[in-house]
Amino acid sequence: MNTEFLMNSIWVMLGAVLVILMIGGFILLETGSTRMKNAGHIAGKTILTFSIGSIVFWAIGFALAFGKGNALIGFTDFLYSGYEIKGLSLSGAVYFLFQLAFAGISLTIAFGGFAERAKMGAYLIFAVLFSIVVYPPIAHWIWGGGWLSELGQQDFAGSTVVHLTGAMAAMAATMILKPRIGKYNKDGSANNLAGHNQVFTALSVLLLWVGWFGFNAGSTLSVDKGFFGYVALNTNLGAAAGTVAAMIISWVVQGKADVPMMLNGALSGLVAITASCGFVAPWAAVVIGFIAGILVFYSIRFFENRKIDDPIAALSVHGAAGVWGTLSNGFFATKALASVGKPGLFYGGGIHQLVVQAIGVIACGAFAFIVSYVLLLLMKAAMKGLRVTEEEEMMGLDMSEHGSYGYPELVNAEQKLNA
Amino acid sequence: MESSFAAIRRLRDDKMGEAAHDHFTLNKFHDEIMKLTIKKALEIITNQLGPLPCSFCFFVMGSAGRMEQSLWSDQDHGIVYREKNDEVKNYFWQLGKEISRGLFDAGYQYCDGGVMASNLLWCKSLEEWQIQISNWLDESNWESIRYLMIFMDARPLFGEELYVQMLKEQIYYIQNKSVQMTKFLNNSLYMKKGINVLGKLLTETHGPYTGSLNIKEIGLFPYVNAARLLALKENHQEPSTVARIGGASEAILPSRLKDLYQHQFIQLLNYRLSYAQHSNYHTGHYLPINKLTKEEMKEFKDIIRNGTALFNTVRKLIEKEDSYGN
Numbered sequence: 001m002n003t004e005f006l007m008n009s010i011w012v013m014l015g016a017v018l019v020i021l022m023i024g025g026f027i028l029l030e031t032g033s034t035r036m037k038n039a040g041h042i043a044g045k046t047i048l049t050f051s052i053g054s055i056v057f058w059a060i061g062f063a064l065a066f067g068k069g070n071a072l073i074g075f076t077d078f079l080y081s082g083y084e085i086k087g088l089s090l091s092g093a094v095y096f097l098f099q100l101a102f103a104g105i106s107l108t109i110a111f112g113g114f115a116e117r118a119k120m121g122a123y124l125i126f127a128v129l130f131s132i133v134v135y136p137p138i139a140h141w142i143w144g145g146g147w148l149s150e151l152g153q154q155d156f157a158g159s160t161v162v163h164l165t166g167a168m169a170a171m172a173a174t175m176i177l178k179p180r181i182g183k184y185n186k187d188g189s190a191n192n193l194a195g196h197n198q199v200f201t202a203l204s205v206l207l208l209w210v211g212w213f214g215f216n217a218g219s220t221l222s223v224d225k226g227f228f229g230y231v232a233l234n235t236n237l238g239a240a241a242g243t244v245a246a247m248i249i250s251w252v253v254q255g256k257a258d259v260p261m262m263l264n265g266a267l268s269g270l271v272a273i274t275a276s277c278g279f280v281a282p283w284a285a286v287v288i289g290f291i292a293g294i295l296v297f298y299s300i301r302f303f304e305n306r307k308i309d310d311p312i313a314a315l316s317v318h319g320a321a322g323v324w325g326t327l328s329n330g331f332f333a334t335k336a337l338a339s340v341g342k343p344g345l346f347y348g349g350g351i352h353q354l355v356v357q358a359i360g361v362i363a364c365g366a367f368a369f370i371v372s373y374v375l376l377l378l379m380k381a382a383m384k385g386l387r388v389t390e391e392e393e394m395m396g397l398d399m400s401e402h403g404s405y406g407y408p409e410l411v412n413a414e415q416k417l418n419a
Numbered sequence: 420m421e422s423s424f425a426a427i428r429r430l431r432d433d434k435m436g437e438a439a440h441d442h443f444t445l446n447k448f449h450d451e452i453m454k455l456t457i458k459k460a461l462e463i464i465t466n467q468l469g470p471l472p473c474s475f476c477f478f479v480m481g482s483a484g485r486m487e488q489s490l491w492s493d494q495d496h497g498i499v500y501r502e503k504n505d506e507v508k509n510y511f512w513q514l515g516k517e518i519s520r521g522l523f524d525a526g527y528q529y530c531d532g533g534v535m536a537s538n539l540l541w542c543k544s545l546e547e548w549q550i551q552i553s554n555w556l557d558e559s560n561w562e563s564i565r566y567l568m569i570f571m572d573a574r575p576l577f578g579e580e581l582y583v584q585m586l587k588e589q590i591y592y593i594q595n596k597s598v599q600m601t602k603f604l605n606n607s608l609y610m611k612k613g614i615n616v617l618g619k620l621l622t623e624t625h626g627p628y629t630g631s632l633n634i635k636e637i638g639l640f641p642y643v644n645a646a647r648l649l650a651l652k653e654n655h656q657e658p659s660t661v662a663r664i665g666g667a668s669e670a671i672l673p674s675r676l677k678d679l680y681q682h683q684f685i686q687l688l689n690y691r692l693s694y695a696q697h698s699n700y701h702t703g704h705y706l707p708i709n710k711l712t713k714e715e716m717k718e719f720k721d722i723i724r725n726g727t728a729l730f731n732t733v734r735k736l737i738e739k740e741d742s743y744g745n
Contacts, residue, residue, distance in 0.1 A: 189629035255612035255621045 008090035008224045015218020019101035022211035023050050025204045026108045030115060031406075032200025033260070033312045034278045035193065036414070037396025038116050040406025041190030045120065046108060049127040056131040057100050064136035066099065071147035074140050090221060098218060102162050103135050105215075109166025110134075110372070111172035112314030114194075116180050117393055120401045122379060122386040128373050130169060138165050138364045152341030153360040154333060154353065156231070157219035159275030159325035160364050168368035171308070176376050177387050179309035181394065190304050190346050193311070198259055205263045209239050212270045216277045216359030227278070234277040235270065242269015242321075245293025253297070263294035263302065265353030267317045276332060278339075284332035291328075292321040319365075326361050330354025424524035427455050431526050439490055439697075442688045446486040450576065453479065457577045460517040462617040464510070472507045475500035476578040477518065480534065484572035484658045485643065487688060489704075490697035493744060494519060494527045495534045495569070497541035499548050499582040515542040526560050528700050534569055545582050552589050559599065564606045567655070571647055574658045584656065591654045604734060607644040613637035613723040620708055620720065631705035634691050638706075641726035642684045645733040652737070660684055664727060664729075671736060680729050683722045690719060 023046060030042045053061075059079050066085075067074030085092040106307065107130050141148040144154050155161055184190055194382060195201060217228040217234040246265020250258035269289030276288055299316035330353045333344040341356060343349035380386045387393070390402030396411070405411045431452050438448035445495055452574045457477055465471065478506045481495030482488045496518070500511045515536030524527055543551060552570070555563035567590055593599050611633065622632045632638070646663035650656070655666035661681045664672065674682070694710050696702045711719060 185627050187627070189627060190625055191627075192625035252616050253619075254624065255615050 004223070005089055005091075008221065009094045010115070011223045011228065012090050012218055012221055012419050013094045014259060015214035016094065016098040016101050017212025018211045019098070019105060020219065022101075022105055022208050022215065023047070023108060023206035025211055026105075028200045028207065030112065030203030030312050032197040032202075032204060033195035034116050036196040036407055037398055037405070038253065039196070039398065040404065041120075041397035041401050043406060044402070045123050046111070048102045048106060049111060050125050052124060052127040053104050053131045054100055056128050057103045057245050061103055061131045061136045062096060062099060065103075065131065066140035066144045069140070069144075069365065071150065072140070073137055073146075074144055081381060087331050088221075095221070098221075099139070102158060102215075103131060104141070105168040106158075106162045107131060109314055109318045110169035112166075112312040112318075113170025113178065113310065115311040116144060116174070116397065117177055119175075119383065119388050119389050120397075122376075125379055125383070126169075126173075126376065128250055129379075130372070133375065134169055134371050135161075135165055135369055138368060141364065142360065148356075148363065149340070151356050151359065152353070153356055154279055154329040154338070154341045155275045155276045155326060155360065156278035157216040158350075159271060159322045160360055163225055163271045163274065163318040164322035164326065164361065164365055165368040167315050167317075167322060168365050169372035170310070170314040171319065172369055172372035172376055173386075174308050174310055174315065176373065176380060179307060180311065181390060183309045188307070195260065195311075201260060201263055202361065205266050208267065208269060212239070212274075216274055219280065231277045234280065234282055234285035235273055237282055238273025238277070238287040238292070239269045241286045241289030242266050242293035242296070243270075244289040245295075246297055249294050249297045261297060262298070263297050263318050264296050264313050268292040268296035268321035271318055271321040272328065275322075275325040276329045279329050279333040280344075281332070281334055281335045284328075288325065288328045288332065292324055295320050295324055300335075322362050323365070327354065330357040423459055424456060424521040427452060427459065427521070427525045430455070435490065439692065442685065442692055443486075444487055445490070445692070449483065449488050449492065450524055451712060453483070453522065453527075454577055456521040457518055460514060460521045464514045464517050468510055468513060468632050472510050473500055473502040474579045475511060476575050476580060476582045477536065478573045478575045478583045480569050480572045480574075481530075484574040484575075486659045487639070487643075489691055489695070491700040491703050492527055493700055494522050494530045495572075496522075496536050496576075497534070497570075497573070498536040498543075499586065500544055501579070501582070502705070503544035503546050510640075512537075512539060512542055515662070545585070547587060548582075548586050552586055556590070556593055556599070559602050561606060568603060568606060568647060571651065572658045587656050591651065591656060596652075597737075597740045600648070600737045603648060603651060604737045607648065608734075610641055610644075610727070610730065611636040613727075614720060618720070620723070621715075623705070628702075628705040630709060631707045633704060634687070634695065634706040635704040638682075638687050638691075638723055638726060641730040642680065642687070645726075645730040648733050648737065676729075680725060683725050686718065686725075687722050690715075690722075 027043045027046045030046065031039050032043060062080050063076060063078040064074050067076035069075045080096050082093045085095060088095055107127060112131055114123060139161050140146040142161050143149065180193060182191060183193055192231050193364055212235055213232050217232040220228045243262055243266040247257050247262040250256065250261040269292050272288050272292035273285055277285070280288065296316045299320035300313050303310050303315050310316070329344055331344045331346050333341065333349070333353055334347050335343045342353045343350055344353050376386065388397065388400055398405045434448065439446045476499050477495045477496065482492055483495060498511050498515050500507060504618060519537040520527065521536045529535065534541055555567050571587065571590060573583050573587065613621055613632070620632055622630050643660050646660040649667045650663040651670070653667055655663055657663055657666060664677055664680050667677065690706060691703065694706050695704065708716065
């Protein structure tokens with residue numbers, strides 16, 4: 001066995017582990033950003049849905065995304081058995097795990113739109129459907145030899161494939177499920193249903209930030225010339241610029257450096273740089289991250305004003321920043337690094353790449369939203385509603401869906417105080 | 420059965436419309452309502468416990484003490500009585516509780532912090548009060564300084580005015596004044612920002628008052644806190660913010676600035692009176708700025724900026740003196 005094959009396999013395996021560890025980041029992110037009475041449910045369902053997604057992706061999703069097929073879908077390699085994959089200079093099983101981890105992250109993002117009000121059954125069924133019908137086609141179009149990869153779509157590690165897809169499904173869910181009880185007043189003004197633990201949220205961001213080195217740098221799929229280091233450098237710069245930008249904008253506009261906003265800025269910087277980390281110069285990574293940090297601030301306000309209750313800001317962090325990150329290649333992709341597609345507008349490529357990127361965003365965004373919306377409507381009809389009852393929502397999903405609190409002592413104490 | 424104070428509440432509701440057009444008339448009206456309540460409570464207590472055992476003073480603090488109440492107000496008050504014994508103590512405590520209950524029935528919600536004559540901390544004999552104030556001054560920790568600042572806004576409303584005057588003098592003529600001033604300053608430094616660096620007013624972003632500005636914390640507090648510090652520095656016992664600003668020496672605030680700050684503070688109270696929705700105590704604190712005309716908006720921002728400027732002037736003065744004093 002040659003050394004390069006071995007090194008690539010170890011590196012991508014490490015990437016896969018880091019990406020799977022990001023599920024832990026999402027557990028802390030969602031739990032910290034929501035209320036105490038739903039904590040156990042949110043933490044537990046994340047592990048369960050990743051498990052369901054893993055099995056479904058192994059059985060069906062991987063084949064649809066990466067099997068041989070046409071421009072729209074793959075249809076070979078169901079029930080992946082661990083064989084080596086032709087044309088890859090790393091272990092096929094490692095590659096599979098890496099792709100599975102990405103599908104799992106996209107699914108976890110989608111569930112951000114379900115938070116604090118969806119029935120447990122809705123999570124389980126949508127985990128299956130998303131892993132077959134929503135994610136694989138898009139992954140196939142861009143990474144599996146589909147029509148967008150033929151067009152030269154640049155999405156290095158998945159701003160569109162993973163983040164925008166997840167966010168569009170989250171948006172469909174958020175719109176169908178309607179806002180949480182108490183989010184909006186009769187006059188239309190929004191209340192701040194603050195998350196119960198900013199420390200969890202901050203730790204989650206660090207965990208995700210570190211995991212993103214696997215996500216982006218791991219997407220080199222090889223150790224050749226140590227290019228993963230360059231990708232990691234851009235990733236870090238994008239995240240840092242997003243954090244600083246969100247902090248500055250919240251300070252300038254609101255007069256206070258808003259902690260949750262700053263954390264959302266970090267994540268939006270990471271999401272935005274995901275598409276471009278392997279195609280742009282470090283200075284551009286700073287600009288891309290910075291703009292993402294500003295964008296997320298206004299995007300959160302935009303959705304809130306439109307009565308779209310997005311408890312963990314999935315639509316803004318993964319959606320708005322995902323769109324911006326994908327488009328940013330159309331501006332900043334350099335001649336030297338544009339291994340796929342063409343250089344961006346600022347590097348003499350004209351608007352060609354920008355148009356390709358825009359087509360990708362529109363096609364994938366629309367597909368993920370429409371398909372998710374239809375699936376959720378069908379589920380709603382079949383399950384007699386996707387949402388728990390008002391009483392169950394008030395008592396919290398820990399109790400209504402599982403019969404025990406994530407923080408039994410604290411919630412009991414709080415209830416006594418409020419009695 | 421109708422509450423003993425229901426008639427007072429009816430009177431308040433009937434006449435409030437006439438009083439609410441002007442800030443000064445409104446505050447006089449509040450005084451009348453509160454005095455009626457005290458008299459009624461006294462009547463009840465004398466029926467229950469017999470005649471007054473000694474002279475006393477019922478005083479109000481907070482916005483009532485400063486004569487800066489809006490349509491709705493919460494309770495901030497206390498009692499000081501002459502004689503010190505357990506029977507007298509119980510008598511005035513019962514009176515304090517009755518007045519507090521009466522004020523609640525008359526439309527003044529209870530003070531969240533318990534600054535009421537129904538609380539023994541604020542209902543004491545003159546001698547006990549003198550000891551308490553002396554202790555607060557000696558302790559000079561965050562809580563005791565806060566109590567002293569609350570007490571500085573005291574205004575006798577009923578009974579022997581001299582008692583409150585004596586107690587306030589104890590605070591105003593403190594030893595090591597510059598050191599104490601710094602401690603008072605340190606308890607007043609937090610101010611909610613009202614205008615962002617782009618010059619936009621910072622309104623509430625969430626909740627039932629979205630789009631409105633917290634006029635109490637953003638607008639009034641800088642003036643009120645600065646004026647209170649000035650009063651302490653210059654030994655002026657007047658509790659109202661306008662009088663306190665007026666009482667500052669020419670060297671600290673030239674007449675031109677005094678006039679400006681007094682005028683702007685009164686304008687601020689007028690804005691609150693005219694534009695806030697006074698359906699309850701809380702709504703009265705929020706100014707829906709979209710109701711302001713372009714000119715009013717400009718003036719309003721000016722008022723907010725001047726409040727900060729006044730506070731900064733006072734802060735610098737105290738910091739400077741403390742550095743010389745130490």
